[in-house]
Amino acid sequence: MTAVSTASNTQVRIATIGSVDDGKSTLIGRLLHDSKGIFEDQLNAVSKASRRYGDGTFNLALLTDGLRAEREQGITIDVAYRYFATPNRSFVLADTPGHAQFTRNMVTGASVSDIAIVLVDARHGVVEQTRRHVSIAALLGVSHLVLAVNKMDLVDWNESVFDTVVTDVAAIVSTLGSSVPIHPIPICATDGENVVDAGDKTPWYEGPSVLELLETLDITPVATIDARLAVQWTLREHGGSDYRGYAGRLEGGAIRVGDQVVVHPQGHTSTVVGLTRAGTAVDIAVPGDAIAIELSDDLDVGKGNVIVVDGAQQPVDATGLIADVCWFTDTELTVGDAIIVRHASGEVSARVAAITHRLDLETLENTPTDRLVLNDIGRIELALASPLVVDEYSVNRAGGSAIAIDPVTNATIGALMIRSGY
C-alpha cells in the first residue's frame, strides 16, 4: 500500500504455482513485505506464530497459511488470496497449494489469473508436481508464465543450474503446444534477491526482478470474437413499465445500441435498443462489463440463453462436448457415468460418452485410458440431456469453461475446458 491508487490503476490477477516446499508462500510474504503490503499487526502476528510453529526465525509463509491445520503442518491446503498495490497496479494474488492432493485448489486459483508465477526449487529442478502445474497453467491459458527459480543461494547462484530449469520448463510448454511466454528469474525468496529489487548475486542475470515484471507485463485482453452475453437474470420493473433487461457479463467484444443480435439456442434475431452498465444507461459496453440489454422484440429470453452480436463467429448450441478435464475427486470417472455440467448458459445432466486419453506427466504424452483418477488431466466426450451454448475455450474462456458436479453429493468434481461442441 505504497500509494493511493488512482482511477487509471489496473488490477492484475496472479497465481503462484509449483511443488510443495518450493517457496511459494515465502515469495508472496517477501513481495508483500518489501512492497509494504503488510500491516504492523499482521507482522506481529507472524513473529508470534513463527515462535510457535517454526524454529523461531521469522517465517514469511505464515502470512498466507491462514488455517490452523496449515500452520501446524507447515503446508498450504487451500488458496489464500492476498492484496498489494504499487502506484500503477493493484494485485490480487492467489497462493495455491503445492501438494498433489490439493490440485483442485490450484486450478481454482490459476483459472482466473492473468499471470502465473511458477516456483522451482533450484536444488531439485523440475519435479512431477512442477510438470502438473505448468501443464495446467498452459491448458488454462494464462497470459504469462513467470518462472522463479528459487533457493538459488543453496546452489551457489550457479547459472547452469538455472539454465537447466529454464530449458526443462520451456520443453513442457512447447510439448503441450502452448505459446505462453516464459519469463525466467533466478531468486532467493527468503532474503529477497531479485524479488522486488535487483540483487547483486547474479551478475549473469540482467533481467527485471519479479515485481518489476508484474508491474510491466501486458495483460490487455485480445478481442477475438463478437460480443456475447450469457443471460443470468431478467430485470423487470414493477408497475406499468414494460422494461425487460437481460442481465449478464459481456464477453468477447463490444456491443452497442443498434447492434443486430442472435439469441441462442432458439436462433431468433433482434436489435439492441437499450444498454445499462452497472445500472446506468450507456450506448456501448466492452468485455468484462456487467450489463443489461433491452431488445426490440418481445422474445422469451432468460437464464440459458446467450445473446450474440450477429456475425461470423456464433457459438454452438451443443448437445455433445469434447473437453479437457482436470479431475478433482477420489471417485474415478468412467464411461457411462452421470454428472451435472454447470456452464454460463445453464446446468444440465450429462453422460460420459467416451474417455479419450489422459496426460502422462512423466512423458507429457497423451495415453489411452478408460478412466480418470484424482488429479488426472484428460480428454472426455459428454452427451448432454439438453443443449448448452458453448464456445471453444481457446477463443472465449467464459463460454468455453464449465464445472462437473456430482449429482449425488453436489460436490464440484472437475473443471472442463471445452475443445468443441456439436
Next chain:
Amino acid sequence: MSAVTSQNELEILASRSHLDRLEAEAITIIREVVSGCESPVLLFSGGKDSAVLLWLAIKAFAPARLPFPVMQVDTGHNFPEVIDYRDEFVRTYGLELIVASVQESIDRGDIPDPGPTGSRNRQQAVTLLTAIRTNKFDAAFGGGRRDEDKARAKERILSFRDKKGGWEPRLQRPEPWNILNPRIVKGEHLRAFPISNWTELDIWEYIAREEIPLPTIYFSHERTVIERDGMLLSVGGPVVIEDGEVARKEIVRYRTVGDMSCTGAVRSTATSYEDVLAEVAAARITERGATRADDNFSESAMEDRKREGYF
C-alpha cells in the same frame, strides 16, 4: 459488427479501472446467486462493507427492485447512529428489512446471557443461523473481504454451510473461472461473498467515487471514551466505566461498525470521504487489528467463529 476491435473500444477498455473490474465481478456474482438460489437474503449491518454490498446489489438489478430482503443481526449493542442510518437507507430504496435479534435468542435461552456489558459478537452466529432457518433462506450475502483476516483469505466466494451452519475449510468447493456451484439439499445453506476481492482501500475509493451514504460515526466527531486494552471504547450502553478508568472527550471516528462493547474508535480528524481515504492509505495497522477486540484473542479466532456459523 466485426471482431476487430476499434480504437474507441480499446480506449474504453483501457479506462476500466480496478474498481470497475471489482464492481463488475461483484454484480456478476450477485446475479448468479439470485438465479441459482430459491430464497437469498443480504446481511446488512450498517457497516461500510455491507453498504457497498447493498449498493452493488441495487445496481445489479436497477431499474428493477431488489429481488430479496435485507437482514440485520441486531446485537442490541448498536450505535444509535447506525440504526438511524439503516432505517433511512431502507426507506430511500424501498427495501424489505428483517431484524434478527440477539436479545430474543438470549430471552429464548438459545444462547447464554453474556451479561449487560459482555460482547455479543460471537453470539450473533446463533441468532443468524436461527433466522436463516426460520425464514427458509438458502443463501445469505455477506460483506466479508479476504483481506480482513487470514481465515477469510481462504474462503470461497460461495461458501457452503452444513446443516448445523458450520464451515469446513478442507471441503470447500473449487470455483474455477468463478463458476459457482449453488447446489444444496434442504437444511444446508450458502454464504455468498461478492466483495471477497476488495481491500479496505478499494472499499473507500468506491464509496468516495459513488458517494455512498454511510453512518456518521465513520467520520470524525467528538465522543466520550475510555481506554481499555489499548482501545478507545465509547462510554454508554454496554460500556460502563470501571475502577481506574478515566472518561475523556476525544476527536475520533470508527473504522468498523460492530458491537459497541468491543469496537474501538481511532483518533482522527477525517471529516470527508477524501480525508478518510488518505488516512486508510497511510494506515499501518489493519482495521480489525486496530479496532476489534474479538479478533485479537487468538490467531485462529476468526476461523473458529466461522466454523460455528459466523459471517
